Amino acid sequence: MSAYLQQQAKAPAAMPQAYHGPQLLDFLPLEPTPPATVSHKTNCSSCAMRAICMGGNLNDADRSRLDTVIHNWRMVRRGEALYRAGDAFQSIYALRSGSFKTVLAHQNGCEQVSGFFLTGETLGLDGICTEHHACDAIALEDSAVCVIPFHLLEALCREMRSLQQHVHRMLSSEIVRESGVMLLLASLCAEQRVAAFLLNISARQHARGYSRRDLALRMTREEIGSYLGMKLETVSRTLSRFQRDGLIEVKGKRVTLLDLEALDRI
Amino acid sequence: MSAYLQQQAKAPAAMPQAYHGPQLLDFLPLEPTPPATVSHKTNCSSCAMRAICMGGNLNDADRSRLDTVIHNWRMVRRGEALYRAGDAFQSIYALRSGSFKTVLAHQNGCEQVSGFFLTGETLGLDGICTEHHACDAIALEDSAVCVIPFHLLEALCREMRSLQQHVHRMLSSEIVRESGVMLLLASLCAEQRVAAFLLNISARQHARGYSRRDLALRMTREEIGSYLGMKLETVSRTLSRFQRDGLIEVKGKRVTLLDLEALDRI
DNA sequence: CGCTATGTTGAAGCTACTCAAGTGGCGTGG
DNA sequence: CCACGCCACTTGAGTAGCTTCAACATAGCG
Incomplete structure (x- = not known):
């Protein structure tokens, strides 16, 4: 089992910027819910999660450019959906605070939790390939997410090598993570x-x-x-x-x- | 079960260019092994797999540019490894002919097949996030792969929106596919x-x-x-x-x- | 042609599931 | 404030489904 554990456990420390996507739920114990009075504008440069979030491997100048595509954020109450399977895909979401589960629905009505997300991780990557989300993302507690319009992110990736690399690593690490869960489930x-x-x-x-x-x-x-x-x-x-x-x-x-x-x- | 099946079954038809990554093994029955005498140069424009491979959504001009980063191909004999877990990551591989399995190794020695690949699909995406491959890729029969140096592909993606979109869809569809397998294994x-x-x-x-x-x-x-x-x-x-x-x-x-x-x- | 791989089938055993009863925590309302 | 109901959780007993162990069959390969 430790191969799986090592991979899961060490990834955040070794390369936090690549540690995203649905995950065995972690969460910040005793973390206060986001302040009730905040503007819906935000930026990465001042974000407490910047070390483990989107801009993890960016320098200050690059992070300012990232701010230009992350315009606002959204509050999602416990039990509510950030998006649902079938919804048109527009944006990916960086989790500012709180936690989520993603749920895959079966045709026969049964549901399967496919991942848990916590602060600093990124939701919505499943929607890129079909332009529609493949699962529901449900908040496990009152949560806040940064909205990142994906076409803007793509445009910026064509200009910024460091951001492009980050997005590729984020996607790849999600693939590796899911492989680990497959191993866990099968073995x-x-x-x-x-x-x-x-x-x-x-x-x-x-x-x-x-x-x-x-x-x-x-x-x-x-x-x-x-x-x-x-x-x-x-x-x-x-x-x-x-x-x-x-x-x-x-x-x-x-x-x-x-x-x-x-x-x-x- | 059909939600899973639909997703798996319809993806190739609906958007073949995004249908990549480790998969329940398919393969081309009665497909001859690649000719023994071929140059190790290759190009996408003349490839029989171009409709379902890397250049799936590219026009001819774009495909010619893709040819500039896909310099050569590699033969892998049945039972041999294209790469092993821990190997330094340099390239991803488009499967020209044959089939592969990917195998995750446990610390305790047990092994788990994490995917099957067939002609037109892409191997090696798991290596992007850590610069090292996470699994072994073993040929199930004598096979041929196009070698795609990833840093060159990234550079081209910064210039070609269509290719960038293709790579993102490829990575995302691999995430969605693995979600489907998780559902299968868990439910x-x-x-x-x-x-x-x-x-x-x-x-x-x-x-x-x-x-x-x-x-x-x-x-x-x-x-x-x-x-x-x-x-x-x-x-x-x-x-x-x-x-x-x-x-x-x-x-x-x-x-x-x-x-x-x-x-x-x- | 025989050896080793791989595949099939049967019987017994064990893990995790199903069904069911009971406990504890928390919010609501008397 | 406590009683109540609700929901999540715990625990037990019996069972189903898959695994284990074992024997045998078949196919591929030198």
Whole structure:
């Protein structure tokens, strides 16, 4: 399992600018919701997330140019959709604060959580290829996203090598991330999946300067189970077993990792 | 299941230029191996795969410019690696003929097939984000690939809007494809997975002008099972059951689909 | 022609699922 | 303030589906 974990865990540290896309949910515990009174204008140069977001590998001059295409931002309330499957694709979205899940719908009505996003990550890349979004993006808590019109971003990429490289890396790292999830789903047992999920969240949280041990899960057991390809009861049982074995401490959505090495060995 | 199938099946027809990346293996049945005596120079303008490959949405003038960055091609014998996980990333590869699997290695030694590629599809996108390949790409038969140095392609993308758009769509469609596989792995039972696999191959084959019904699988039952997250015995049993029910006819690696609608309903 | 790969089939076992009952936290309203 | 209902979560018992182990069949290749 650690190959998967390493890839997931080390990516943010090694090249934060390339760490985007739907992800095992991380989130900023105790992160305040965005201030209620803000202008709908924004810019990257002053953004707290600039180190791990779109402009991650840009210098100040380049980041100012990026500001010219990121005009405004949008608030999305908990449970609301940023976009829905089938919606026309116009923009990608950089998550300023909060967290999202992406949900793929089956023809037969069943739904599958395909990713969790947290602050600094980018949503909407799935819409580029068909000009229509392929999934729903639902806010797990009150959240704010920067709106990045994609045709403007493309135009700027033709002028800025550094931004072009960043966009390519962002897209590629999403491909690599999904490969990791495929590996997890196809090869790991329930315990390994849950352990990998917890460690991934831990790593992403840590990359943002938060605790590696104390997790505040924003999603339900059912959403975790959907993402990990198992039933919510199995998620719950697995967490209970980890707790019984002294690996973690569970208090509802608050999970403390007590033995990171043991979790990694599972 | 058909949401997944539709997405997989219709993509090539609707926008062949965006249909790339690791895929449920399709391949060209009865396709001859590439001629043994060919120059290692090549160009897109005269390539038989130009309609579904890199230059899919380019006009003739643009395609000539693409030729300037695709200098040569490489032969890869069955079982050999085009690249291995950890190799430095220099180029992406357009598959001229033959077929590949990509394999993710676990730390603990187990391996997982993460995709199958066929003629006209593009390999190596996973290497962009870290400058190192994330998986092994192994030829399932004697194959030929066009070598596309990525920094040259990036430079050309800054000059050619149409090519830039193509590369972005290619990357995005790979993300969407992997989402579909995640859905398959997380939500579908063994029968549904195998049916989806067969129909996906059928559709991709059909998009290349080959039979929708007669499949010539290049991979083993074990490779199919690895890709679909199940054991080779289960793949074999499922194929036998489909045959017993009159849905398909199995003769080793030759599979004939007798009832496409019924397979889709599974 | 025989060897090794790959594929098929059967029987037993185990993992995760289903169904069901019960617990705990939180917001609402009396 | 507490009672209530709702929802998420936990836990147990029985079961289904896939895996494991094993034997055998077939195909490809020297």
